[in-house]
Amino acid sequence: MHVHRASREARNSVLKKRSFMNGPKSIRDGRHRSLPPEYAPHCRPAYSYPPFPIAEIASVCLLTDHLLANEWRDAGEIRADQLAQLRLLLQFAREQCPLYAERMQAVGLDPQTMTGLEEFRRLPLLTRRDLQDDFHRVRASKLPPSTKTVGDLKTSGSIGAPVLLLGTNITVLLWIALSVRDHVWAGINPTGSLVSIRHFDEESHKGWGGNSSHSQGWGGALGRCFGTGPAHLMDIGADYEDQLAFAVEANPDYVISYPSSLEILARMLVERGLELPGLKLVQTISEPVPDDVRRNIERAFNAPVWDLYSCVEVGYVASQCPSGHGYHVHDENVLVEILDEDDQPCEPGQPGKVVVTALTNYATPVIRYDVGDYARQMSGPCPCGRGLTRLEEIIGRKRGQLLLPDGRIKFSTPLGVMMRTVGGVRQFRVVQHTREHVEVVIVPFEDFCDEHKRIITEEFQSYFGAPVQVSFTLVDQIERTPGGKYLDFVCNAT
Numbered sequence: 001m002h003v004h005r006a007s008r009e010a011r012n013s014v015l016k017k018r019s020f021m022n023g024p025k026s027i028r029d030g031r032h033r034s035l036p037p038e039y040a041p042h043c044r045p046a047y048s049y050p051p052f053p054i055a056e057i058a059s060v061c062l063l064t065d066h067l068l069a070n071e072w073r074d075a076g077e078i079r080a081d082q083l084a085q086l087r088l089l090l091q092f093a094r095e096q097c098p099l100y101a102e103r104m105q106a107v108g109l110d111p112q113t114m115t116g117l118e119e120f121r122r123l124p125l126l127t128r129r130d131l132q133d134d135f136h137r138v139r140a141s142k143l144p145p146s147t148k149t150v151g152d153l154k155t156s157g158s159i160g161a162p163v164l165l166l167g168t169n170i171t172v173l174l175w176i177a178l179s180v181r182d183h184v185w186a187g188i189n190p191t192g193s194l195v196s197i198r199h200f201d202e203e204s205h206k207g208w209g210g211n212s213s214h215s216q217g218w219g220g221a222l223g224r225c226f227g228t229g230p231a232h233l234m235d236i237g238a239d240y241e242d243q244l245a246f247a248v249e250a251n252p253d254y255v256i257s258y259p260s261s262l263e264i265l266a267r268m269l270v271e272r273g274l275e276l277p278g279l280k281l282v283q284t285i286s287e288p289v290p291d292d293v294r295r296n297i298e299r300a301f302n303a304p305v306w307d308l309y310s311c312v313e314v315g316y317v318a319s320q321c322p323s324g325h326g327y328h329v330h331d332e333n334v335l336v337e338i339l340d341e342d343d344q345p346c347e348p349g350q351p352g353k354v355v356v357t358a359l360t361n362y363a364t365p366v367i368r369y370d371v372g373d374y375a376r377q378m379s380g381p382c383p384c385g386r387g388l389t390r391l392e393e394i395i396g397r398k399r400g401q402l403l404l405p406d407g408r409i410k411f412s413t414p415l416g417v418m419m420r421t422v423g424g425v426r427q428f429r430v431v432q433h434t435r436e437h438v439e440v441v442i443v444p445f446e447d448f449c450d451e452h453k454r455i456i457t458e459e460f461q462s463y464f465g466a467p468v469q470v471s472f473t474l475v476d477q478i479e480r481t482p483g484g485k486y487l488d489f490v491c492n493a494t
Contacts, residue, residue, distance in 0.1 A: 033069045035061060038189045039180065040227045056173070057225045063177040067332060068184065075387035082331055085359045086120065087111045092144065093365045099130070099137040100367060117337075125343060125355060126369040131163045131313075139166065139364050149363050165313060166363035174360055178316040178330050179221040185322045186281060186306040190228045192253030193278075194218050197234045197243055197261060198285065211238040212246060229253070236261060244268050251276055255301070256283040260488065263293050263420070264427060266300030279303045285310070288396035292417045309394050311371050314358040318391050323384035327391040334358055336389060337368070338377040348379035351395055351411065374401075374411070403493040405435045405466045412489040418459050419488075424448030429478050432491045437469045444474055 041057050070078070090111035093100035104111070107122035114120060131138060143149070149166045183190065211234060218228040232250040234243060236258060244265055247255060255262075255276070262282060269275070282297055284307045294305050309318040309327060314334050318327040329336050338352040339345060346352035354373040358366040378390035401409050412430070419428050419440075427443040438460055442448065457470040 032184055033072065034065045035068070035180070036184060038191055039064075039184075041225060042227065059173055060176050060180070060225045063173060064180045064184075067177055067181045067330075070332060071181075071328070071386045071388050073387050075381065078331055078387045082335060082359070083116070086335060086357065087114055089357070089359055089362070089365060089367070090114070090120075092140070092362055093367060096140040096142060096362075097138055097365055099134050100365065120368075121337075121343075121345075123368050126367060128163055128370075128372070131165065131364075131366075131369075135164065135364070140362055143168070144362055147362055163313060165361070165366070168361060168363045171315060171358075171361050171363075174333055175315045176221040176225060178333055180225075181330075182308055182316065182319045183222065185319055186283065187322075188254060188281060188283075188306075190218065190222050190226050192280070193229045193250065194231045195234070195247050195250050195252040195255045195257075196231060197236055197238075197247070197255070197257040199236050200233065208233075211235045211242070240264055240268065244274070247276060248274055251278045253278055253280050254283065255279060255281075255303075256285060259284045259287045259289045259293050259297070260427075262297045262301075266297045267426070269300045276301060276303075281306055283308060288394050290413060290416055292420055296420070307394070309391075311356075311373075313366055313369060313371065314356050314361070317354075317356060318394070321382060321384055321386070321390070323382075325382050325384055325390070326378050327394065328382070328386055329389035329391060331388050333360065336377075336391070338375055338391075346377065348377055349392060351376050401491055402432055402438075402464070402489070403435055403491055404464055405468070410463070415460065415463055416488060419456070422452055422455055422459075424452040427478050428488060430489045432489075432493045435468075435493050436466070437471070439471050439473060441473045441475060441478060443476065443478055448474075 039061075041061055088111075090100075090104070090109070094104050094111060095101070103109075103123055107124075109119055109122055147168050147170055150169050150172055213233045215231045215233070217223045218231045222228055223231075232246065232252065234246050238246075240261075243261065247265065257265075262284065279301055280303060282301050282303050282305050284294075284297075284305055289305065289307050294307075297305050307320050307327075308316070310316045316330045317334055317336065318329045320326075321328050335357040337345065337355040337357075338350075339355055340350070340352050351374050354371050354375050356366070356369050356371055358369075374395040376392040376395070378392045381387070382390055395411060395413070402412050402415075403409055415430070419425060419430070424445050424447050425442050426445050429441040431439045431441065433439060440456060440460075453472055456472075460470050461467055
């Protein structure tokens with residue numbers, strides 16, 4: 001554990017010297033209290049779905065200004081406002097959602113008299129199965145005034161069957177404003193050029209004429225409201241040779257993609273002596289970014305990595321601290337709890353499961369939802385001065401854990417580091433079938449040999465503390481999930 005923390009501190013120091021201190025002013029001081037001038041609002045409606053006419057664009061700007069100012073308030077004031085917002089949500093859910101009405105009655109929770117989170121934690125956790133099986137009992141029977149549904153929110157199904165929720169005009173507005181705040185924290189200038197290699201749905205692919213597309217604007221959250229530079233889009237399912245050629249030819253200011261794909265592209269850049277000389281920043285999404293993966297990407301792309309933590313069910317959860325001190329939770333949008341296996345709050349630095357409450361979705365309230373991820377929380381005020389809740393590290397999915405023969409659970413992070421440094425392995429996936437059997441699926445380099453297998457087997461047996469069976473399967477390609485995500489560790493053992 002201490003090794004990982006030390007490596008993060010060293011990495012933050014390097015980034016401050018190499019990139020942050022010489023980059024845009026928004027990264028140098030990180031103290032914006034309003035939108036920087038490069039965020040120029042559209043003066044005409046942005047015709048995309050959902051539609052954002054001038055009034056909504058103005059609302060995004062005002063809300064973003066509020067968020068950028070709110071983050072500098074005292075932590076106690078932010079928590080007090082969050083608790084007040086939580087009471088309103090719970091009161092509404094009790095009146096409009098049968099599932100929550102039953103749960104609050106069962107534990108004797110009255111939102112109007114609730115004084116703190118201790119009472120709130122009496123509520124049982126909400127699971128994916130709850131949302132799938134009891135959607136009609138989670139959905140509100142009617143919405144507050146001026147609130148309307150604007151579309152479905154559907155998860156990728158990377159860890160099971162998809163979850164369907166409803167979005168509202170309020171959640172969309174906040175999603176865009178938080179997206180802008182994340183970009184301001186990162187020092188991203190929207191007038192720059194962008195390469196986005198990620199999962200695109202079938203609707204997005206219409207009119208592409210292949211697996212890539214070029215447009216005059218970024219589209220998405222920023223493109224709806226602000227003037228942006230050109231965008232180059234490619235589906236994450238494209239061959240890595242095509243991804244590399246696409247990025248090199250575009251030579252963008254910014255690249256956004258999944259860490260697993262970026263790491264492979266990083267190796268290819270180094271192997272071939274290629275560069276993206278115009279690149280200013282790489283943004284990672286959808287998957288956790290282990291320290292060794294971050295370092296590999298930053299060295300090869302010669303640009304800092306900026307990580308974002310979000311999920312479809314609740315939107316933006318946390319973004320990197322602009323000063324390099326962990327992650328800041330977007331407290332205006334979500335209440336985050338880090339809990340142990342007994343559903344009790346973890347101590348700072350202790351890994352625990354991420355449980356979130358979406359504070360603004362009144363169409364399908366998401367209250368104490370176990371998202372299936374693990375993280376570590378940080379205590380104390382952030383040196384950057386922001387009063388927002390802090391996370392030390394986003395560890396990743398519960399399915400990324402390993403089950404030892406004696407019943408103990410271990411995180412797979414050290415084995416992931418080993419697999420990426422042992423040599424001979426271009427890409428891998430570890431599937432634990434039983435407590436005594438692990439299958440290592442490998443896309444090999446030409447020099448992969450029995451010696452690599454021996455080292456990997458010994459490392460797994462040492463980590464498990466038992467002579468587990470380690471089998472190897474060599475393949476040409478490892479498929480991603482339907483949502484485009486990549487799972488390097490999957491535990492099917494019970």
